[in-house]
Amino acid sequence: MLQILSPEGKVTDTKQMPQVDDATLKELMRKMVYTRVWDQRAISLNRQGRLGFYAPVAGQEACMIGSQSALSKEDFILPSYRDIPQIVWHGLPLYQAFLYSRGHFHGGQIPEGVNVLMPQIIIAAQITQAMGVALAFKKKNEKRIAITYIGDGGTSQGDFYEGLNFAGVYKVPAVFFVQNNRYAISTPFSKQTAAESIAAKAAAAGIKGVQIDGMDVLAVYEAVREARERALAGEGPTLIEALTFRYGPHTMAGDDPTRYRKQEEMTEWEQKDPLVRFRVYLESKNLWSKEEEDKVIEQAKAEINEAIKKADAQPKQKVTDLIDIMFEEKTPALQEQYDEYKQKEMN
Numbered sequence: 130m131l132q133i134l135s136p137e138g139k140v141t142d143t144k145q146m147p148q149v150d151d152a153t154l155k156e157l158m159r160k161m162v163y164t165r166v167w168d169q170r171a172i173s174l175n176r177q178g179r180l181g182f183y184a185p186v187a188g189q190e191a192c193m194i195g196s197q198s199a200l201s202k203e204d205f206i207l208p209s210y211r212d213i214p215q216i217v218w219h220g221l222p223l224y225q226a227f228l229y230s231r232g233h234f235h236g237g238q239i240p241e242g243v244n245v246l247m248p249q250i251i252i253a254a255q256i257t258q259a260m261g262v263a264l265a266f267k268k269k270n271e272k273r274i275a276i277t278y279i280g281d282g283g284t285s286q287g288d289f290y291e292g293l294n295f296a297g298v299y300k301v302p303a304v305f306f307v308q309n310n311r312y313a314i315s316t317p318f319s320k321q322t323a324a325e326s327i328a329a330k331a332a333a334a335g336i337k338g339v340q341i342d343g344m345d346v347l348a349v350y351e352a353v354r355e356a357r358e359r360a361l362a363g364e365g366p367t368l369i370e371a372l373t374f375r376y377g378p379h380t381m382a383g384d385d386p387t388r389y390r391k392q393e394e395m396t397e398w399e400q401k402d403p404l405v406r407f408r409v410y411l412e413s414k415n416l417w418s419k420e421e422e423d424k425v426i427e428q429a430k431a432e433i434n435e436a437i438k439k440a441d442a443q444p445k446q447k448v449t450d451l452i453d454i455m456f457e458e459k460t461p462a463l464q465e466q467y468d469e470y471k472q473k474e475m476n
Contacts, residue, residue, distance in 0.1 A: 132342040138409025147351040161190040166429040175381045184211040185377030191403035195349030207255045207277040216245040224439035253283040256292030263301035276304040282313020297334035302360035314379040315389040331368035343371030374398040
């Protein structure tokens with residue numbers, strides 16, 4: 130397992146330390162702190178009925194921020210429903226992420242030049258899609274990659290194996306990033322597979338597999354950076370298994386993690402918190418302080434409030450809106466429905 134920072138914030142592998150400047154290190158911390166604040170706020174908004182579907186991310190910030198930060202803006206992200214931070218940091222406006230959670234169509238209208246798809250709800254479907262996107266990049270000789278994310282439970286789906294198999298055959302420039310947080314909702318990892326690890330499954334597809342400490346943002350950054358370089362060099366895709374842990378429920382739709390997790394397990398993983406260990410490391414290098422973190426927290430709160438206000442100000446969607454944007458030209462059946470609902474809206 131690749132680990133660069135121990136839970137105590139000490140460097141354990143100097144050879145694998147990413148060659149990044151101090152400004153990049155501080156930006157990694159800034160994004161993780163911001164994302165933690167955003168996650169807490171989103172949970173509150175969901176409980177107030179002001180957001181719809183939401184999957185908490187606390188504990189997985191190192192996976193999300195470390196991986197996205199190792200990409201180029203030209204690279205393409207295909208997320209699962211928990212991976213909203215990656216696509217926002219890649220360019221999707223935050224207010225649109227809130228609209229997506231509410232089911233508003235404008236939430237999915239991705240701005241020009243933002244290379245993301247909206248979150249995939251069908252488990253593991255993004256694996257085959259990422260393979261296809263990456264294959265297109267290879268055929269067009271474009272120097273960019275596709276990266277997709279999935280949880281450990283998604284690796285039990287057929288699409289996972291099919292996507293990896295094709296990716297290996299065609300040596301596509303892709304990174305398959307598995308956030309192994311130990312539970313597929315309430316199903317523990319031990320009941321999902323008899324394999325020793327998810328990374329080991331890369332061998333069957335003829336691709337490289339690596340296992341990393343997913344609570345270590347530097348290990349995540351370096352693993353994705355290296356996988357990206359391999360992909361661009363024509364050496365094929367990489368399957369990355371990041372060992373991580375989600376502190377909250379699977380989603381806010383009724384899951385109660387206290388029913389299937391023991392308190393001892395929670396305590397153990399809280400001691401490995403990605404923000405805590407990276408904070409200790411940065412403080413040891415005089416690159417971070419409580420004052421700086423407080424500024425990030427206040428900035429995050431202010432920008433999140435503005436994003437919510439902007440989402441609230443968006444006109445409520447109508448049935449005719451959904452019909453109107455479905456196809457470039459409406460089918461006869463859709464035109465009939467459009468006319469019917471338009472008349473109702475006018476009345």
